Amino acid sequence: MRKWLLKDLDSCALKDLDGQKLQAFVSGCDCNSKTIRNLVATLRMMWNSARAWGYVALDPFNGLVLPKRGLVQALTFSLEETKRIIGSASEPHRTFYSILAETGIRGGEICALRVADLDLENAVIQVRQNVWRGKIQTVKSRKGNRRFPISAQLVEHLRGYLQSWRPNSLGLLFATGNGTPWDHSLVRKRKFHPLLRKLGIRQCGFHAFRHGNATLLDQIGAPMAVRLNRLGHAEAQTTMGYTHAVTVDERRIADELGRILHATARNEQKERPAENALTLMIQ
Structure with missing residues (x-):
């Protein structure tokens, strides 16, 4: 949260988060694809709660382009x-x-x-x-x-x-x-x-x-x-x-x-x- 979400979105209220801002965040995030997807999932949970409470209406996740999943070498013991x-x-x-x-x-x-x-x-x-x-x-x-x-x-x-x-x-x-x-x-x-x-x-x-x-x-x-x-x-x-x-x-x-x-x-x-x-x- 502190390292990625708050650093880039701390000044943006959920009601002001639109598709353009969200896409800019995803595109400019300097981390691997799995981390980006986890960050977006966290944001989505927050947004879903805000929608349930009537604070937001526009869905900024509609049409969001996420990075392709990369192949991660799983560490294992022989x-x-x-x-x-x-x-x-x-x-x-x-x-x-x-x-x-x-x-x-x-x-x-x-x-x-x-x-x-x-x-x-x-x-x-x-x-x-x-x-x-x-x-x-x-x-x-x-x-x-x-x-x-x-x-x-x-x-x-x-x-x-x-x-x-x-x-x-x-x-x-x-x-x-x-x-x-x-x-x-x-x-x-x-x-x-x-x-x-x-x-x-x-x-x-x-x-x-x-x-x-x-x-x-x-x-x-x-x-x-x-x-x-x-x-x-x-x-x-x-x-x-x-x-x-x-x-x-x-x-x-x-x-x-x-x-x-x-x-x-x-x-x-x-x-x-x-x-x-x-x-x-x-x-």
């Missing part, structure tokens, strides 16, 4: 890099990265995971909520509220992790000393990026685990419905009813992900001195 990251991390971050790598869930979603969301008996994980600016909130759409199976290797790892897990008032899988949810941005800056520098891996956000997971799903031939449900993409719930049971395909894919991601874990464990019960490596 399988080797993912294994090195997990094998080099200390607990509780090793568990954090292991979940991200196998499930592909978002940073905000993993920070809101509760122990109650783990059905280890049936090897299933439930994503129900996320963290936004330190606040826990329910996912905003049916596509985001999802459940899917996890591998036997990840189940075993989580059982070991929970042996030394400290209970907190919210029942969060990852919580600060005060019992508040982790801030994935702070985890990235303070723990994740230093580890990547140490390993000589280019710096990425946690979304690189998500892209890597999607790549693995493609490589092992996961059916599209399985991919979309695991990643929480809209198309999964558009093409399917939301009532969801674990299918044979989903169980097969979870087992295959566990086999691929954790195949060398035992060797990596031998190369490291034992830390404590909390640092049990995925078998």
Whole structure:
């Protein structure tokens, strides 16, 4: 808002924003096409509210020409890099990265995971909520509220992790000393990026685990419905009813992900001195 919208449009009231001014803003905006589209979407939400309150009438977005979508190179981790990251991390971050790598869930979603969301008996994980600016909130759409199976290797790892897990008032899988949810941005800056520098891996956000997971799903031939449900993409719930049971395909894919991601874990464990019960490596 401050960097783009207020800088260029702070002196323009919404009622005075016409198509010419809006097009001039878009054409003169020195940022990539995705950012421009996000800025226009923000303006449109503001304008829609103003129209609902009777402050504006003319639609300045009619006929607006937006820049073409550019191809953005998505940063991702290779399988080797993912294994090195997990094998080099200390607990509780090793568990954090292991979940991200196998499930592909978002940073905000993993920070809101509760122990109650783990059905280890049936090897299933439930994503129900996320963290936004330190606040826990329910996912905003049916596509985001999802459940899917996890591998036997990840189940075993989580059982070991929970042996030394400290209970907190919210029942969060990852919580600060005060019992508040982790801030994935702070985890990235303070723990994740230093580890990547140490390993000589280019710096990425946690979304690189998500892209890597999607790549693995493609490589092992996961059916599209399985991919979309695991990643929480809209198309999964558009093409399917939301009532969801674990299918044979989903169980097969979870087992295959566990086999691929954790195949060398035992060797990596031998190369490291034992830390404590909390640092049990995925078998």
